[in-house]
Amino acid sequence: MNSIPNYSAIVLAAGQGTRTGLAYNKVFYRLPEGCTVLEGALRPFLMDAACRQIVVTAHPGEMEEIRELAGDPRICVVEGGSTRQDSVRQALEAVTEPVV
Known part of the structure; x- marks a missing residue:
């Protein structure tokens, strides 16, 4: 049986949602299931x-x-950067596990 190593996950949520046409960050949009994105x-x-x-x-x-x-x-939760690339860098700097 393969053992899955412990890992860190990164979720980028610092966007503005401009392409979605929402007046707020799309991660706060409530889905039909009742939870947010x-x-x-x-x-x-x-x-x-x-x-x-x-x-x-x-x-x-x-x-x-x-x-x-x-x-x-x-x-x-870490502050995102001015670009997606900057946000990924910020997140990677906060990672504590050897696998992401």
Whole structure:
């Protein structure tokens, strides 16, 4: 039986949602199931015991809202950068597990 190594996951949530036409960040959009896009993205990682850390990038003004929405000690919210590439770098700097 193969053992899955412990890992960190990265969820990029610092976008502005301009392409979606929403007046707010698309990660806060409520899906028909009742959860937000962010909650739906986090769910598979939260259900996986091998996932020891989830780094979520956030827009500076939304960091507290994301912390409240996330509500799990494995979740680490970091400030996203001005580009997706910058946000990925910020997230990678916060990773604690050897596998991402």
